[in-house]
Amino acid sequence: MAHTIGLALDCHHPTELAEFWKLALGYEEEPPPPPFTTRAEWAAQFDDPDDDQDDGAWLHDPAGVGPKLFLQQVKEPKTEKIRLHLDVRVSLEASREDRWPTIQAKVARLVEAGGRVVGEHPEHHVVMADPEGNEFCVC
DSSP states (O other): OOOOOEEEEEESOHHHHHHHHHHHHTOEEOOOOTTOSSHHHHHHTTOOTTOOOOOEEEEEOTTSOSOEEEEEEOSSOOOSOOSOOEEEOOOTTSOHHHHHHHHHHHHHHHHHTTOEEEEEETTTEEEEEOTTOOEEEEO
């Protein structure tokens, strides 16, 4: 039996960072599960006195193909490179000659949104960091 996966990304400001990832992935906000009308209403059911999170964001692929993404608030700082990163594949539908320009255009939009370029492998991929320093590749 195949399993679907969701990814959780630790961050300081999930709601703000969600805007960046919606642009990067083409995702949208995940509605709360029925019968809840808001995420706050859904979260209140857990009533965990040790939970110090006051923010979170849930995103999904509107086409239903990609994994869900949960941006989870954490208080501790990011201290080193994360071992799992996302590859944002933007050039699969482009012709061979348009692949690198397609990657470069996506990188430019993400830099405008607060991301930064960490490294570049011309004609293949660009290593980036989101506004909180989480690494990913645009390829």
